[in-house]
Amino acid sequence: MRVLVTRPQPAAEKTALKLEAMGHDAVVLPMMQAQHFAAAVRAGFERSHDAIGVTSAEAVRVLAGLGPALQPHLATPLFAVGAATARAATELGFTDIRVGTGTGEALAETVAGFLGPETGSLLYFAGLPRADGFEHALRERAIDHVTVECYRMNPVGHAPETLPALVQAGPFDAVLLYSRETARRLVALMREGGLDATGVSARYLCLSASVKEVLPVGATASVAAAPDEKSLLSLL
CATH class of the missing domain: 3.40.50.10090 (Rossmann fold)
Incomplete structure (x- = not known):
C-alpha cells in the first residue's frame, strides 16, 4: 500500500522505515515541526x-x-x-x-x-x-x-500544489494521523489544493477519536485500539 506519513521529523522517518519493512510504500509529508x-x-x-x-x-x-x-x-x-x-x-x-x-x-x-x-x-x-x-x-x-x-509545534509551510502533485496518479491507500493539530493542518492543505478527503486517501488512520473528529465529512477513518503506533499500524 502507498501510505502518507504526516508526523513531524525525525519520527516520520522512523515510521517510514517500519512501513517499508512491512512491504508498504511510505511517503513522508510532515505537517508540523x-x-x-x-x-x-x-x-x-x-x-x-x-x-x-x-x-x-x-x-x-x-x-x-x-x-x-x-x-x-x-x-x-x-x-x-x-x-x-x-x-x-x-x-x-x-x-x-x-x-x-x-x-x-x-x-x-x-x-x-x-x-x-x-x-x-x-x-x-x-x-x-x-x-x-x-x-x-x-x-x-x-x-x-x-x-x-x-x-x-509549528505548521510546515507546504505550497498549495503539494498535495495535488502527490495524488496526481491516484489517492493514497492510507494516511497516518497522530494528532489533532496534524489533522487540522492536513485538512487545511486539502482545501488550499482544492481536494476533498476521498481525493487524497481511501482511508485515514487516527491515533485517537479526538484526531478523527477533525476530519471532514466523507472521510473514511479508523481509530487505533490503543493510542500507540503499534496499534495504529495494525489498522493497515
Whole structure:
C-alpha cells in the first residue's frame, strides 16, 4: 500500500522505515515541526521537584538537548505517558521510569500512586499546543505540579500544489494521523489544493477519536485500539 506519513521529523522517518519493512510504500509529508526551548528546560530544573512528567517523545528530545547537564536528573523518577515515550527516556539514560497506559488522565492516576497532595511535586515538560487532560487530572487530585512549556509545534509551510502533485496518479491507500493539530493542518492543505478527503486517501488512520473528529465529512477513518503506533499500524 502507498501510505502518507504526516508526523513531524525525525519520527516520520522512523515510521517510514517500519512501513517499508512491512512491504508498504511510505511517503513522508510532515505537517508540523518542533521548536525547542532549551532555556525553559534549564530554568525548570532549577525548581524544587520530586519527579518528572512527560507526555510525548518530543519532550524527551528537548531534554536530550541539555547534554551532560541532564546527568544529575537521570535518577529522578520519570512518569511517561506510554511505551514509546518511556523507550525514548530509557535511551536517554533515565533509570527510574513509571509508564502510563497512553493517556494523560491515566498517567495522572499513575502519578497519584507516587505523589499525593502533600507528598511531593511534579515537573511536567510539555508542548504547545496540547490537550489539558493530564494537567486537569493532576489538579483534580490536588497534586502539586509545575508545567514547563519546552517546545512548540509549528505548521510546515507546504505550497498549495503539494498535495495535488502527490495524488496526481491516484489517492493514497492510507494516511497516518497522530494528532489533532496534524489533522487540522492536513485538512487545511486539502482545501488550499482544492481536494476533498476521498481525493487524497481511501482511508485515514487516527491515533485517537479526538484526531478523527477533525476530519471532514466523507472521510473514511479508523481509530487505533490503543493510542500507540503499534496499534495504529495494525489498522493497515
